[in-house]
Amino acid sequence: MLSSRVRLVPTTVRLIHSLICSSSRSFMDLKTLLSSLNDFASLSFAESWDNVGLLVEPSPPHTVNxxxxTNDLTEEVMEEALQKKADLILSYHPPIFRPMKRITWKTWKERLVIQALENRVGIYSPHTAYDAAPQGVNTWLAKGxxxxxxxxxxxxxxxxxxxxxxxxxxxxxxxxxxxxKVISAVKGIAGVSVTSFSARSDDEEQTRLSLNCTQQALMQVVAFLSQNRQYYQKTEILSLEKPLLLHTGMGRLCTLDESVSLATMIEQIKRHLKLSHVRLALGVGKTLESTVKVVAVCAGSGSSVLQGTxxxxxxxxxxxHHDVLDAASQGINVILCEHSNTERGFLSDLRDMLDAYLENKINIIVSEIDRDPLHVV
Structure with missing residues (x-):
């Protein structure tokens, strides 16, 4: 019994702290906050393979102060979050990606879930939704x-x-x-909207009908037309596409106002990312004095996004390795900064943007422990 009571201490301490501070701090209901986060950068922009959104939810009601x-939620970062009384962790990379068949103390990701639930801390991940967003990670990276x-x-x-x-x-x-008769028939099909306009065929004035319909309604429209060929002619069936968004998407193709040397660009990037070293592959026929005018940027892992650009x-x-060789063979220089080094600096900008967007209703803090696991030694 003693060990069980000891395990409850972190949660009890957090609850007492919340009660003491509630009179002087603002709170947001978790669902309200999630709605605001989705309005800030829609999860619909995320890649289909990604695992985004609320990954761990404490039992309701849950308020967030x-x-x-953080960029990556490790066990060390989780401990920091608990010490700083976090109610919701926004982890850019989803700590839960592959399905879990059990939640035990065996692996570090399972332990993260257990700690989050025991301490009533939610976990939310935007990942590629923030990559695509106009004010997101790639836009921040391009600032450098x-x-x-x-x-x-x-x-x-x-x-x-x-x-x-x-x-x-x-x-x-x-x-x-x-x-x-035709309009009445097609309007009777659920999922169909009708417009009409004048058309001329074989020097004869005719009315051209335009129907917008769902996938299910399309089958019924085609069936009606097949059974009533005497009523119509010159039929077209078009598949509609969702429109492309001008400033939203993966990667950024950046055209500099003024060309600079590759050496100058390297120093600018290192300053922006606060790095002492980056990895460079020179394109065939290029030197450090070669000019740079167009830069293709992709935070994180860029092979699939940059290929062919x-x-x-x-x-x-x-x-x-082989994608770097392919790019270099085409005369394209490649700078690699390690995966999360091209993402983590965005969190400071994100904090400021969310502070303004949420009207300073809650405290927003950035991890001080989170870092890329790879170091140059």
Whole structure:
């Protein structure tokens, strides 16, 4: 019994601390905060393979006074978060990625989940949603290049279609007297919206109907048309696409206002990332004095995002050996800074942006222990 009572002490201490401080601090309900975080940078921008959003949730109701930001949630960082009385940890990288079949004390990621639940701390991860966001990680990384214009290398699509439905069906109604009958029939199909406009066919005025319809409704529209061929002609079926978003997407292709030497660019990047060393692969025929005008940027692991992009320089955290060789063979210089070194500095900007966005309702702090696991020795 004694050991069980001892295990409850951290939670008890945290609850007492919260009660003491509640009169002088602001709180946000967890669900309200999550809604605000999603409004700040929609999780719909994340890659389909990613595991984003709320990963660990204490039993409701749960209020948040302190939001703790980290790039990687290790056991050392978790201990720091508990010492600083965090109620929600925003971990850029999701600590839960692959499915867990059990939650025991055996592995470090399982222990993170246990500690979070025992201490009533939520865990939230935005990961690639923040990579794609206009005000996100890649935009921050591009700031280190100097004055430039940038666009996403792979633009994201809007979460919704610009109109109702996923398909558009257009056809001419052959005879005016049949128009009401046809419109009435297609309007009776759930998931169909109808517009019409004048059209000329074989020097004859006709009415062209345009139907926006869902995938399910499309089957019914096609069935109706197949059974009533006498009413229409010149049919087109179009698959609608969600529109591309101008400033949202993976990576950034940056064009500098003024060209600089590769040596100058290296120093600018090191200053921005606060690094004493980076890894450099010179493109074939290039030197440190070669000029740099166009830079392709991808925080973290850039191989898949940067591949095939025309630029003078690739800037990323890590690439495979063979991808570096491929880029260099095309005359593209490559700078590698280690994976999380191209991400972690964003957290300070994120803290300031969230402070303003949440109107200073909660405390937001950045981990002081979180660091890249690799060091130059």
């Amino acid at each position: 302190t939001l703790f930001l 290049l100097g004055v430039c214009t940038s666009r996403p290398i792979h633009a994201s699509r809007a979460p919704d279609y610009p109109t109702e439905g996923t398909h558009r069906v257009e056809f001419n109604v052959t005879h005016t007297q049949d128009l009401d 025309e630029a003078d320089l690739y800037l990323t955290g890590e690439m495979s």
